Amino acid sequence: MSYWPLGILLISVAFILVSIIKLKLHPFLALTFAAILTGLLTGDLPGMTLENVGLFKDRVEL
Numbered sequence: 001m002s003y004w005p006l007g008i009l010l011i012s013v014a015f016i017l018v019s020i021i022k023l024k025l026h027p028f029l030a031l032t033f034a035a036i037l038t039g040l041l042t043g044d045l046p047g048m049t050l051e052n053v054g055l056f057k058d059r060v061e062l
Contacts, residue, residue, distance in 0.1 A: 012038045 012034045019030040 008038060008041045011041065 015037055016030050016034045019025040019033065020027055025033075
């Protein structure tokens with residue numbers, strides 16, 4: 001079992017608290033920057049497989 005998602009959560013919460021309390025950053029900006037940080041830490045989504053390419057195409061095509 002990987003604990004990396006829990007680590008990302010803890011890093012994000014710590015970033016929010018430090019940026020609001022110590023840096024006196026507006027909470028909205030702290031949350032926005034934490035969301036960007038979380039997105040960068042999580043990385044890319046898994047690649048498309050042959051199984052789910054067809055499902056994706058069916059749902060996205062107009």
